[in-house]
Amino acid sequence: MASAPTYVETQSRPGAFWGLLAAGGLFMLAAFAAFLHFEHSGHVVTGMDNQIVWGMPHVFAVFLIVAASGVLNVASIGSVFGKPAYKARAPLSGLLALAMMAGGLAVLAADLGRPDRLIVAMTHFNFKSIFALNMMFYSGFFAIVAAYLVTLMDRSLGGYNKVLGFLAFFWRLALTTATGSIFGFLIARTAYGSALMAPMFIIYSFAYGLAAFLIVQGGMYAWNSLKLDEGILARMKNLLAVFVGASLYFTAVMHLTSLYFARQIDYERFLLLDGGVYTATFWLGQVVVGGILPLVLLFAPGATQMRVIVASVLVVLGGLAQMFVTIVGGQAFPLEIFPGYAISSTFQDGVVNNYSPVLGEFALGFGGIALAFLITVVAVRVLRFLPQDDFATLKAED
Amino acid sequence: MSENNSRRGFLATSAAALAGLTLAPGIRLVEIAAAKPDHEPVTAKVRWGMLIDTTRCQSGCTECVSACGKENGLSEVTKPRTDAQWIRKIDLKELKTGRALSLPMMCQHCAHPPCVDVCPTGASFKRADGIVLVDRHICIGCRYCMMACPYKARSFVHEPLTDQNPEVPRGQGCVESCTLCVHRVDRGGTPACVEACAAAGGGNGGAMLFGDLNDPESAIAKRIREVKTTQVRADLKLDLGVRYEGI
Numbered sequence: 338m339a340s341a342p343t344y345v346e347t348q349s350r351p352g353a354f355w356g357l358l359a360a361g362g363l364f365m366l367a368a369f370a371a372f373l374h375f376e377h378s379g380h381v382v383t384g385m386d387n388q389i390v391w392g393m394p395h396v397f398a399v400f401l402i403v404a405a406s407g408v409l410n411v412a413s414i415g416s417v418f419g420k421p422a423y424k425a426r427a428p429l430s431g432l433l434a435l436a437m438m439a440g441g442l443a444v445l446a447a448d449l450g451r452p453d454r455l456i457v458a459m460t461h462f463n464f465k466s467i468f469a470l471n472m473m474f475y476s477g478f479f480a481i482v483a484a485y486l487v488t489l490m491d492r493s494l495g496g497y498n499k500v501l502g503f504l505a506f507f508w509r510l511a512l513t514t515a516t517g518s519i520f521g522f523l524i525a526r527t528a529y530g531s532a533l534m535a536p537m538f539i540i541y542s543f544a545y546g547l548a549a550f551l552i553v554q555g556g557m558y559a560w561n562s563l564k565l566d567e568g569i570l571a572r573m574k575n576l577l578a579v580f581v582g583a584s585l586y587f588t589a590v591m592h593l594t595s596l597y598f599a600r601q602i603d604y605e606r607f608l609l610l611d612g613g614v615y616t617a618t619f620w621l622g623q624v625v626v627g628g629i630l631p632l633v634l635l636f637a638p639g640a641t642q643m644r645v646i647v648a649s650v651l652v653v654l655g656g657l658a659q660m661f662v663t664i665v666g667g668q669a670f671p672l673e674i675f676p677g678y679a680i681s682s683t684f685q686d687g688v689v690n691n692y693s694p695v696l697g698e699f700a701l702g703f704g705g706i707a708l709a710f711l712i713t714v715v716a717v718r719v720l721r722f723l724p725q726d727d728f729a730t731l732k733a734e735d
Numbered sequence: 736m737s738e739n740n741s742r743r744g745f746l747a748t749s750a751a752a753l754a755g756l757t758l759a760p761g762i763r764l765v766e767i768a769a770a771k772p773d774h775e776p777v778t779a780k781v782r783w784g785m786l787i788d789t790t791r792c793q794s795g796c797t798e799c800v801s802a803c804g805k806e807n808g809l810s811e812v813t814k815p816r817t818d819a820q821w822i823r824k825i826d827l828k829e830l831k832t833g834r835a836l837s838l839p840m841m842c843q844h845c846a847h848p849p850c851v852d853v854c855p856t857g858a859s860f861k862r863a864d865g866i867v868l869v870d871r872h873i874c875i876g877c878r879y880c881m882m883a884c885p886y887k888a889r890s891f892v893h894e895p896l897t898d899q900n901p902e903v904p905r906g907q908g909c910v911e912s913c914t915l916c917v918h919r920v921d922r923g924g925t926p927a928c929v930e931a932c933a934a935a936g937g938g939n940g941g942a943m944l945f946g947d948l949n950d951p952e953s954a955i956a957k958r959i960r961e962v963k964t965t966q967v968r969a970d971l972k973l974d975l976g977v978r979y980e981g982i
Contacts, residue, residue: 379907381893386816390878390891450876450891450908457873461856468855468879524849524971525885672887674840674967675982678827682840683812684820684887 349561354718361711368704371697372447380450383698388690389668394448396660397702400545401441401709402475402516403538404656406509407546409434409482412489413509416502422569426554426724427502431486432716433553433709434509434546438478440709444701467518474512481505490720513539520663527604528667533594537587541659544580548631548652551577553713555646557723565642574645578635581652585628588659600676607670607689608662615666618658627655665692771921779863782846782976783915784948785929786955786964787838789981791942794837797824799943802931803841806916808900819890819905821913822928836981839928839943842867842888842913843967844976850880850889859910865948865976866915874909881910885968888912915976948976 375383385392412431415424446452459476462469485501488494517538523529551573558565592609595601608615634640634648669690674680680687716722771777803822804811812818822841828834848867850859858874861867869880881889889912896905902918905911916926925945932941946955964978 376908379894380891381814381817386893387820387881387890388816388887390881450878450910451874451906454873454875457856458875458877461858461873463851463854463857466853466855466879468853468877472855519879522853523883525883525968668882672885674886675825675827677831678829680825680827682823682825683815684823685815686823686825686840686887 353560354714357714358711361707361714364700364703364707365711367700368444368447368707371700371704372452374697375448375701376452382695384692384694385698386690388685389665389692391664391668392692393661393665393694393698394444394701395664396657397705398441398444398448399516399664400656400660401437401444401705403513403542403660404545404549404653405434405437405441406478406513406516407542407544408437408550409505409509410543410546411550412485413502413506416485416498417506422572426550428486428489429554429557429717429722429724430550431482431489431505432722433550433713434482435479435486436709436712436716437549438475438482439712440705440707442475443708444705447701447704467515467522471512471515471519474508474515477508478512481508510539513542520667526667526670526672527601528608528663528670531591531595533587533591537584537591540580540583540587541656544577544584544652545656547573547577547580548649548656551649552646552653554724555642555649557717558642561723570642570645571640574635574640574648577645577649577652578632581628581631581635585624588623588628600673603673604670608666612666612669612689615662615669619662619666622658623655623662626651627658631655668692771923777862777864777866777921780949781864782948783844783865783920784946784955784976784978785844785915785926786944786958786978786980788942788944789836789838789979791936791939792837792839794824794826794835796837796935798931798935799839799928800824802927803913806900806919806927807903807914808898808905817891817893819892819911821888821890821911838979838982840886840888840967841928841977842915843886843973844913844915846974846976848973849883849885853879853883855879862917866917866920867912868914868917869909869911871904871906871909871911874906876908876910878910884912885971885973 383392409430411423411429412427412434414420415422415427415430446455449455451457458472462473464470481501481504485498485505488496488498488501514535517535520529521531521534554565592605596605608619610616612619631648631651634644634651637644669692671680671685671687671689674686800820800822803809807821809819809821812820822839825838825840827836827838844861844865844867846861846865848859848861851861851867853859855877856873856875858870858872859867859880860870876891878891881887881891889910891910892905892907895907899905903914916924916928919926929941929943929945932943935941944955944958946953948956948959950956958980959978962980964980965982966973966975966978967982
């Protein structure tokens with residue numbers, strides 16, 4: 338019955354399971370080595386400098402945090418909007434939200450100048466800072482989603498499920514609003530300082546989160562040689578298409594409004610026309626790979642599970658491209674201190690800033706994904722997270 | 736015996752008197768030695784500021800930059816991408832007319848500093864007298880302040896440090912910027928850059944003027960009353976402590 342979803346444990350193929358753990362562990366090890374290297378030698382050994390202060394680790398970290406809040410949507414559609422097909426997927430959605438948030442925050446913390454002072458960040462709050470507010474939202478997110486997960490998996494606490502589902506839903510909206518506002522509140526830089534950043538990040542999170550969910554769900558079904566119900570697949574792929582379309586719409590509105598302000602035309606020209614790697618990453622990465630191609634794959638007739646997974650992978654790649662354009666591209670464009678003047682100095686004033694990330698920065702970023710991956714793989718192994726819509730079919734295949 | 740007693744009494748009285756004398760002058764000595772005693776908080780009655788006359792600032796002259804480096808223990812800039820630069824010389828050329836000018840750029844010590852607003856831990860802070868500083872004990876090195884500063888005034892310490900000036904403690908992994916030579920100002924002095932600029936100007940004085948913007952009788956307040964001065968990116972309405980003349 339749809340109203341009483343069932344879940345199965347996946348204890349099959351122990352060898353392959355340990356192989357997955359080893360693969361994830363290797364990425365974690367590489368990230369840890371990079372972390373030690375950066376903290377020992379200082380950030381001088383990275384590609385970041387006094388102009389590009391946030392680099393590749395932030396691209397991965399912010400992506401993971403934004404996707405973490407988005408992946409929880411699957412649970413919200415079940416608990417808040419009462420859709421049974423999504424309710425069966427709520428535990429996996431909650432788990433992925435926690436895992437990806439942990440991965441993102443780990444990367445963010447590892448890239449601090451003084452990661453040893455993490456406790457300071459948790460005990461000293463400047464309440465005017467949107468960054469401090471984000472830290473509170475992240476901590477609350479862990480607590481609320483964990484409690485929500487317990488009510489989903491322990492039927493005796495099921496009575497609290499609806500309330501916590503609502504709380505988690507509103508909390509995640511507030512969290513992504515705050516994450517988008519990290520950039521929205523930067524008045525000095527042309528690329529940021531827009532109120533549109535917050536809602537745009539929310540719609541991005543819908544797309545990235547659902548894409549991540551579909552990839553993991555697809556992997557789990559393939560692992561257990563199961564086939565996802567076609568009706569459910571069709572609904573989820575259409576939802577992803579709506580989110581991808583909405584992301585493209587917000588991106589277009591963001592740049593169109595920006596073009597309307599004369600003082601921002603130079604930045605738009607840089608990003609859309611002659612910004613080199615940033616222009617290419619925007620058009621090819623964010624728009625084509627992350628937007629148009631997935632839409633074509635999702636809307637072409639006869640969508641298969643594999644095609645939906647490919648579309649989801651493209652959305653994730655497009656998401657990383659978007660973060661690169663937003664975070665690094667925004668810093669690469671020269672800060673306009675004296676509008677109307679050509680400017681030069683020993684501090685790279687007036688020039689487009691170069692950024693060549695080193696391998697360790699990628700290692701740190703992939704380490705965040707690996708942490709989320711390991712948490713998911715272990716949790717799925719020991720607890721019942723696999724969404725199962727037709728229990729009888731599963732039993733027959735066993 | 737009575738003689739002994741009186742001697743003891745004399746010694747006790749003398750010791751007490753001596754103790755009293757030492758304590759009282761002790762306090763006075765501190766007051767005399769420092770313009771602002773360490774135990775007294777800074778006050779908002781003062782707003783430290785700087786006025787830079789760009790018509791007197793020479794392109795190619797970097798006396799202020801060198802003096803800052805020497806005073807604050809910053810190494811010579813050999814790696815422009817990652818070395819800390821608390822003050823830098825900027826050359827400007829107006830796009831329409833070609834008018835050229837040169838000026839030093841550093842922390843503008845805003846009354847409403849964006850770096851202080853965004854700092855998650857409160858490490859970036861503004862003193863009551865308007866000087867914007869970083870508390871190196873609680874800076875976690877997140878670099879959000881560098882994203883927020885409209886003047887690129889801040890540097891991140893990218894490498895381990897050696898040969899620090901004990902009066903200006905710095906630390907790898909923290910963000911830092913011009914302190915307006917707060918350690919000198921608190922003793923009644925002026926920032927090193929201002930002093931060096933004045934020395935370079937010979938008898939004519941320098942291009943930099945330091946003083947209390949709140950004191951109508953100060954040289955800086957008088958000058959700002961007399962000539963047209965500019966706050967950089969005035970559109971942001973940050974109420975800057977550093978003003979420019981001739982832009």
